[in-house]
Amino acid sequence: MAAITQEKISIAGALALLLLLISSPLLAQDDVEREKLRELEKQREYQKTRVITARLDSAIELMNLGQYELADVKFRSVLANVKSVPSDLAYHFGKNSYYMEKYKQSVDWLTKYIQLKGTTGQYSSDAAAWLKKAEEGLLQQRQVQSAKAVEVLSRDFTIDCGPTGKVVCPVCNGSTVVIRKTYLGDKYSTCGYCKKTGYLSCDEYNQLIRGQLKATADQH
Ligand SMILES: [Zn+2]
Numbered sequence: 001m002a003a004i005t006q007e008k009i010s011i012a013g014a015l016a017l018l019l020l021l022i023s024s025p026l027l028a029q030d031d032v033e034r035e036k037l038r039e040l041e042k043q044r045e046y047q048k049t050r051v052i053t054a055r056l057d058s059a060i061e062l063m064n065l066g067q068y069e070l071a072d073v074k075f076r077s078v079l080a081n082v083k084s085v086p087s088d089l090a091y092h093f094g095k096n097s098y099y100m101e102k103y104k105q106s107v108d109w110l111t112k113y114i115q116l117k118g119t120t121g122q123y124s125s126d127a128a129a130w131l132k133k134a135e136e137g138l139l140q141q142r143q144v145q146s147a148k149a150v151e152v153l154s155r156d157f158t159i160d161c162g163p164t165g166k167v168v169c170p171v172c173n174g175s176t177v178v179i180r181k182t183y184l185g186d187k188y189s190t191c192g193y194c195k196k197t198g199y200l201s202c203d204e205y206n207q208l209i210r211g212q213l214k215a216t217a218d219q220h
């Protein structure tokens with residue numbers, strides 16, 4: 001009985017040892033696999049960074065050659081493919097935006113660069129100089145835009161009233177009577193503009209829409 005137990009124990013011990021022997025190289029094998037994967041991932045990342053860097057370099061080159069539109073395409077492709085934007089890209093993209101007269105965009109990215117790098121970055125002084133130009137450009141652009149936005153209003157033109165040469169008086173709608181609402185009730189008075197005719201001559205009409213036609217005194 002004792003012998004059998006001992007034998008059982010030794011068998012169990014042997015099995016445990018065997019398992020240990022088998023599993024340890026297996027574990028080691030797993031580690032190797034994991035290490036390989038990690039290495040592969042690292043290479044992939046490195047490769048990607050290399051491609052991005054090359055694209056950024058070529059974008060800068062295109063910009064320096066004055067090919068701003070093409071450079072813009074490359075810069076945008078870099079922007080779309082990086083998890084976080086390298087600060088140098090902010091500078092170059094901001095500068096290229098200036099060349100493309102996209103001043104608002106330029107100000108935005110150059111400001112970002114300066115925020116990230118302060119005054120000690122490789123391009124800090126350049127960025128500040130370009131930012132100044134971009135801000136000036138933006139200001140000018142806004143002035144041009146607001147000048148363009150001035151409305152064309154009819155009062156700035158002389159209106160042709162047609163062959164009759166007269167227009168129904170817009171003040172009294174031709175009724176010659178003007179009704180004013182007061183808290184005491186409606187107050188009626190003679191229209192001061194159309195001389196009790198209900199019409200204005202074309203000249204009078206044009207004066208009226210410019211605010212230049214004076215009402216006659218006998219309104220009441
Ligand atoms: Zn009138």
